[in-house]
Amino acid sequence: MALTTAATSAPVDTRLYIIAVLSLTAVQMLSTIAFNIGAVLAPVAAPDLGVAADDVAYYVSAVYLVSIYAAMAGGPMAVRLGPVRLTQCGLTISAIACLSLASGHVVLAALSAIILGLGGGPLTAASSQILARVTPQRLSNLTFSIKQSGVPLGYALAGALIPISVELHGWQAVAAAIAVICLMTALALQPLRALYDRDGVTTGRLLPTFQQIVDPLKRAWADPVLRRLCLAAMFFSAMQATIVNFTILYGVNGLLLDYVAAGLLLSVATAAGMVGRVFWGALADATRRPLAMLALLGAIMTLGGFAMAAAQLGWPSWVLHGVAIVLGGSAIGWNGVFISECARRAPPGRAGEFVGATSFFVFLGPVLWPVMFRAILYATQSYPAGFAIMATATGVSAVAITGLLRRGER
Known part of the structure; x- marks a missing residue:
């Protein structure tokens, strides 16, 4: 498949570029908080709902399962x-x-997982459609990484603020407050429609056909580089899901930290991921070697995963935070470079569709892995076992990407 650069023809309009980056990063941050609210609230919400806290694995898998369809439909939509x-x-x-979720009823709480997947799934495809149009090619990796830094920023804020807010106001009030903020943000975006929605198709069916969803996936899979990257992304995203959804539970139940301290551990990891996304994106643009960056990130997250698996009771907080920084900076820092590469290899005007299609693999990891992690936890009563298995998988992925480099890919 011939490679094209979606951003090559983007108009050099500094105003449109800056507004897009700032607003989309803020949206990414907020949507991440909402998308992962179940995992953050699990230790305190689960008893009220009459379920085990570790059962959040099923909730997370349901969110990502629905997100697969929503993300792939997001490009055409x-x-x-x-x-x-x-x-x-x-x-x-x-x-x-x-x-x-705020209702406190177990059935509605379970239903919220499906609704969250429908709401959060299409957002990356939508933002990619905008950024591919307004971003200069030389800044592609950095720009997508800055926007994607909203993900770890959302994780960090959730880990730092939600536990404290829950202690002050209760978990249901916190969930309701996040809902209000989402609605207010949606209204605040209205002026941006005149800037970025001018090319929308005003006729035709709203929901895409099966062919419209599958076609970009087939095209992406036909690219031998993207095919290998997508498989690696499945494991990278599974490691990211491990950090985001099990760090607090690991801290509370495995390392015997209190809820706020465990939330801080997640906050440190995700703050490192935020810095890492910008750093790795800038480095990929400076070196013009995004594949090398992804291979290096896979190696670092492997080391971090094994270090987290080796954590012991009584380790000083600075040691735990150091491990969290290494693991978060890599396992949460890879996504911007990956998305930029997917957008770069898309046909002109189809960046959103390609990013949505490759999201099938990005979301597939978090669909399958949390349930497997829960099964491993049930069988072994060991959080470290899950971290170690995932670290092994990311190591294999790093080796696979290195194989592309040996064939001359950049």
């Missing part, structure tokens, strides 16, 4: 509705999910 309108819809749906 961004063309149909306009990417800003699609983002507004996604935030509104996420608000409904948070309210369902």
